Amino acid sequence: MLYLVGLGLSDETDITIKGLEVVKEASRVYLEAYTSILLVDQSVLESYYGRSIVVADREMVESNSDEILRDAQTEDVAFLVVGDPFGATTHTDLVLRARELSIPVSTVPNASIMSGIGACGLQLYNFGQTVSMVFFTDNWRPASFYDRIKENRSIGLHTLVLLDIKVKEPSLENLARGRMVYEPPRYMTVGQCASQMLEVEEDKKEGVYGPDSLAIGAARVGGKTEKFVAGTLKELCDQDEVLGGPLHSMVLLGRRTHELEHDFVREFAVDKDKWDFVWRAEYGKQQ
Amino acid sequence: MLYLVGLGLSDETDITIKGLEVVKEASRVYLEAYTSILLVDQSVLESYYGRSIVVADREMVESNSDEILRDAQTEDVAFLVVGDPFGATTHTDLVLRARELSIPVSTVPNASIMSGIGACGLQLYNFGQTVSMVFFTDNWRPASFYDRIKENRSIGLHTLVLLDIKVKEPSLENLARGRMVYEPPRYMTVGQCASQMLEVEEDKKEGVYGPDSLAIGAARVGGKTEKFVAGTLKELCDQDEVLGGPLHSMVLLGRRTHELEHDFVREFAVDKDKWDFVWRAEYGKQQ
Numbered sequence: 367m368l369y370l371v372g373l374g375l376s377d378e379t380d381i382t383i384k385g386l387e388v389v390k391e392a393s394r395v396y397l398e399a400y401t402s403i404l405l406v407d408q409s410v411l412e413s414y415y416g417r418s419i420v421v422a423d424r425e426m427v428e429s430n431s432d433e434i435l436r437d438a439q440t441e442d443v444a445f446l447v448v449g450d451p452f453g454a455t456t457h458t459d460l461v462l463r464a465r466e467l468s469i470p471v472s473t474v475p476n477a478s479i480m481s482g483i484g485a486c487g488l489q490l491y492n493f494g495q496t497v498s499m500v501f502f503t504d505n506w507r508p509a510s511f512y513d514r515i516k517e518n519r520s521i522g523l524h525t526l527v528l529l530d531i532k533v534k535e536p537s538l539e540n541l542a543r544g545r546m547v548y549e550p551p552r553y554m555t556v557g558q559c560a561s562q563m564l565e566v567e568e569d570k571k572e573g574v575y576g577p578d579s580l581a582i583g584a585a586r587v588g589g590k591t592e593k594f595v596a597g598t599l600k601e602l603c604d605q606d607e608v609l610g611g612p613l614h615s616m617v618l619l620g621r622r623t624h625e626l627e628h629d630f631v632r633e634f635a636v637d638k639d640k641w642d643f644v645w646r647a648e649y650g651k652q653q
Numbered sequence: 654m655l656y657l658v659g660l661g662l663s664d665e666t667d668i669t670i671k672g673l674e675v676v677k678e679a680s681r682v683y684l685e686a687y688t689s690i691l692l693v694d695q696s697v698l699e700s701y702y703g704r705s706i707v708v709a710d711r712e713m714v715e716s717n718s719d720e721i722l723r724d725a726q727t728e729d730v731a732f733l734v735v736g737d738p739f740g741a742t743t744h745t746d747l748v749l750r751a752r753e754l755s756i757p758v759s760t761v762p763n764a765s766i767m768s769g770i771g772a773c774g775l776q777l778y779n780f781g782q783t784v785s786m787v788f789f790t791d792n793w794r795p796a797s798f799y800d801r802i803k804e805n806r807s808i809g810l811h812t813l814v815l816l817d818i819k820v821k822e823p824s825l826e827n828l829a830r831g832r833m834v835y836e837p838p839r840y841m842t843v844g845q846c847a848s849q850m851l852e853v854e855e856d857k858k859e860g861v862y863g864p865d866s867l868a869i870g871a872a873r874v875g876g877k878t879e880k881f882v883a884g885t886l887k888e889l890c891d892q893d894e895v896l897g898g899p900l901h902s903m904v905l906l907g908r909r910t911h912e913l914e915h916d917f918v919r920e921f922a923v924d925k926d927k928w929d930f931v932w933r934a935e936y937g938k939q940q
Binding site: 372374375377378379380381382383384386387450451452453454456458459461462465472473475476477478480481482484485487489490491492493494495496497498517520521523587588590592626627629630633 | 659661662664665666667668669670671673674737738739740741743745746748749752759760762763764765767768769771772774776777778779780781782783784785804807808810874875877879913914916917920
């Protein structure tokens, strides 16, 4: 059996009882560690689970999945995924390959950022499609997120923005020299995301959002040091110190808001008067 | 401290290690049991947790929350919610009341149907707003879901449809006589949902969807007996026996689909040839 086990969002104690039983009894345990991270190190997990873990990088999962699936027709293999196995990052390709090899698959769900973000106080019912924001470079500034946000906002919906992480990426310079030396990990902040969003709006000028659009910055959702900061996109460009370390994510509000959402989120506002002012002018127009 | 603890989707072993520690040490433990249910009885939870549990019905949570919050400034109170505390059912009002009483609040996230539904093989990125479907009666047939689905489908997105449950509802007859005698619990099936959806389309005739629109029926998501059945809305009117017992939910597909989604979901199709035919004709048009 291939078990896809969600680890939740924060630390070693976020695994479910069911998930922990699978990990303890599996023949081999893999950890997918290139699309998201927990806030604790692999060694903490290993000591808590009482098992050694093979870290599965992108290359292994995408090009060498048969090693992960080896003998899973008769043995139990646990594949651990931060969050939920079918949440922000899905592993449908691994499951399809398992099916081809007649390996049964079982999923142990857990919290995903795509539901955990509800803790910011906005109702998940009012979220549209989720978008991803990647680190812009001088010549790569993908802006497809802009059209998706436009669609969401056209019908009044909130947008969850998931922020890029770069883990175990070879530098271009080292790639050119054929050396596998990796860059230090990088995690996009809410401030970087807000700045890139405003840059793209300045380019495109379609008025999908602007410096005074309301948003919520989220850090370490589901963890003991979870932190939310609410404000305009302009305000959120400068709140990274308040938010603290990774992982960050962001929600851009849609106009279809409920009074309870206002009351709940106001508590997190950088500037409560400004929050109230913009809210009254632009939001809560459509139920 | 008020702890909002997610229980996950299925049975007593879906609680996280962190959540179980909270439950074992809290002064009082409440279970919100009117918006969703686990697939096991209260007595199973109590024996597994080693704690007695007070079942909090709607009246208690909405009108008598101060009893739940009593002394939580100095004691730990655990409020257990099926799924995630901020998922499909939010308890923002309870948190707002706790804030007024200067009670700190901590959340222990868990799987929600709003992320767990990803196990059907559709990418959560491509879901729009979630809608609810209630049991129609002769003179109450709320159809606001129809406009929401129309919005989602206008931009190519999937729609998660959450299905009504009636737990501990007094019958109208008994209400009239002033007796608190409750109806047996009822859980809407995928077949009932599909039928009601088609009825509303027949009334409104806006062509938002039709008998040949593709959908996925889901039963007991996240549980050991999880079951998915994919087909047209017409086909799903008759699949309740295959799906089995509660809880059910449904996804109506949007046209923005990926080839991997096709391959993954096809496995669940009532009629694979028909699935392929409709998919090729109507879906996968927009990436």
